[in-house]
Amino acid sequence: MSTTSNLFTGRHVVVMGGSSGIGEAAAAAFAADGAEVVVTGRDRDRLDAAVARIGGRTSGYRLDAADPEAVAAFFAQAGTVDHLVVAVSGAAGSGPFAQLDLADLATGFDAKFWPQVRVLQAALPHLRSDGSVTLITAASARAAIPGTAGLAAINGALEAMVPPLAVELAPLRINAVSPGVIDTPWWDRVPVEQRTALFEGLAATTPVGRVGRAEDVARVIHLLAANTFVTGVVFDCTGGANLPTGR
Numbered sequence: 001m002s003t004t005s006n007l008f009t010g011r012h013v014v015v016m017g018g019s020s021g022i023g024e025a026a027a028a029a030f031a032a033d034g035a036e037v038v039v040t041g042r043d044r045d046r047l048d049a050a051v052a053r054i055g056g057r058t059s060g061y062r063l064d065a066a067d068p069e070a071v072a073a074f075f076a077q078a079g080t081v082d083h084l085v086v087a088v089s090g091a092a093g094s095g096p097f098a099q100l101d102l103a104d105l106a107t108g109f110d111a112k113f114w115p116q117v118r119v120l121q122a123a124l125p126h127l128r129s130d131g132s133v134t135l136i137t138a139a140s141a142r143a144a145i146p147g148t149a150g151l152a153a154i155n156g157a158l159e160a161m162v163p164p165l166a167v168e169l170a171p172l173r174i175n176a177v178s179p180g181v182i183d184t185p186w187w188d189r190v191p192v193e194q195r196t197a198l199f200e201g202l203a204a205t206t207p208v209g210r211v212g213r214a215e216d217v218a219r220v221i222h223l224l225a226a227n228t229f230v231t232g233v234v235f236d237c238t239g240g241a242n243l244p245t246g247r
C-alpha cells in the first residue's frame, strides 16, 4: 500500500503467517501506518527476508501454528495485542469427492482449521478487549466448484464461526476475509505454465478482469482492523469471481 498514516501508531499487531503472501502484505500495510508488527512463520530465512521487506517496526518470530505449546509460548511473551490476523495456510483436502482421501482432508484441517482456531483461543487472554481478530478463509467455502468440497468444509467451518464469536467475544471484534484466487507464493507449488494458464483463464471470467494481488486482500484486512463499527463479517475479496451467475 503506497499511502501511509499514523492510524496504527502505538498499536501492536500480530500476523500469524506473515512471512509471505497475504499475511506479509497485511503486515506491511499495518507497519506503514505506524504499528509495531510481529510476523510469524515456520521458516527462519523466510521470516528474516519478510521482515527486511516490510520494514518499519516489524519483527519476526519463528512458530508453527499447528504446535499448541509453541502458540502458547508465543502469546505468553507477546504482551497485549491490539489486532490479530491469522493467515496460516494449507493446501491439502482438495480433489473430486469420490476419490477424496479422507486422511488428506484431515491434513487440510490440521494445516488451516485447527491452527486458526487454536491461535484465536490462545490469543484471547492477550488481546485488548476491544481489539480485533481477522481470519483468512477462502472463497471455496461457498463457491460450489467441483473438486473443492474439502476446501469448502475447512474454510466454511471457519466462516461459520465468525458471527457467533463476534457476539460471544464482544467487544472484541471478529471478522474474516474470504479471498478468491490471489497470486501469492502459495501457488508456487503449481508448475509455472499451468499456473499462468489457470490465472489467465480465471482473469477472463472474473468481472474485474484479473486475479487478485496480496495487497488487495491486505487492504480489506486493514479496513476490518481499523473500522471499529465492523464485526461478525465475512468479507469477500474475489474481484467478483464468486458472484452468482444464475446458472
Ligand SMILES: NC(=O)c1ccc[n+]([C@@H]2O[C@H](COP(=O)([O-])OP(=O)(O)OC[C@H]3O[C@@H](n4cnc5c(N)ncnc54)[C@H](OP(=O)(O)O)[C@@H]3O)[C@@H](O)[C@H]2O)c1
Binding pocket: 016, 017, 018, 019, 020, 021, 022, 023, 040, 041, 042, 043, 046, 063, 064, 065, 066, 087, 088, 089, 090, 111, 112, 115, 136, 137, 138, 139, 178, 179, 180, 181, 182, 183, 184, 185, 186, 187
Ligand atoms: N493465494 C490464494 O489464492 C488464496 C485464496 C484463498 C484463500 N487463501 C488463504 O489466504 C491465507 C494466506 O495464503 P497465502 O496465499 O498468502 O499463502 P502463502 O504465501 O503460502 O503464505 C502463507 C504464510 O503462512 C505461513 N504458515 C503456513 N503454515 C504455517 C504454520 N503452521 N505456522 C505458522 N506459519 C505458517 C507461511 O510461512 P511458513 O511456510 O514459513 O510457515 C507463510 O508466511 C491462507 O489461509 C490461504 O488458505 C489464499
